[in-house]
Amino acid sequence: MELDQAFRSAALRPTAQRYAVLEFLAGHPVHATAEEIFRAVNRDDPRASRATVYNNLRSLAKAGLVREVMSEGKAARFDANLRRHHHFICERCGAVEDISWFDLPPSAGRVALGGRDVSNYEIVFRGACEGCRDAQPEQGAK
Numbered sequence: 001m002e003l004d005q006a007f008r009s010a011a012l013r014p015t016a017q018r019y020a021v022l023e024f025l026a027g028h029p030v031h032a033t034a035e036e037i038f039r040a041v042n043r044d045d046p047r048a049s050r051a052t053v054y055n056n057l058r059s060l061a062k063a064g065l066v067r068e069v070m071s072e073g074k075a076a077r078f079d080a081n082l083r084r085h086h087h088f089i090c091e092r093c094g095a096v097e098d099i100s101w102f103d104l105p106p107s108a109g110r111v112a113l114g115g116r117d118v119s120n121y122e123i124v125f126r127g128a129c130e131g132c133r134d135a136q137p138e139q140g141a142k
């Protein structure tokens, strides 16, 4: 099973609750918030407390199995899509969508980055998702 292998390669002990958190995130690629993850795990295991679910989420993030997606000013969202990808944030409905990975040309940003050694990057696009774009409001925006 893919999740077992993920735990093994991250050398993180796969406790039942960590497993449940990762399984939920992997099965729901909607970039859930910690609160949504807690509610989902708690539904299956009512003894799960908010504190332990949040702690397990942090352990998973530290081990690199879960990534925190940038979301300025709003609750952090979490991502178990471990393949490299970019993100698109809808400014109207707040959806955070995965965008298939594409490389920037190697020369991009070279001058601006100077001597910094870049190990990773991702692009966050913003705008209107397909659903919101097609739902143009009839009256002018306020």
Ligand SMILES: [Zn+2]
Pocket: 090, 091, 092, 093, 094, 095, 128, 129, 130, 131, 132, 133
């Ligand atoms: Zn939208």
Ligand SMILES: [Zn+2]
Pocket: 031, 069, 079, 081, 085, 086, 087, 097, 098
């Ligand atoms: Zn993502």
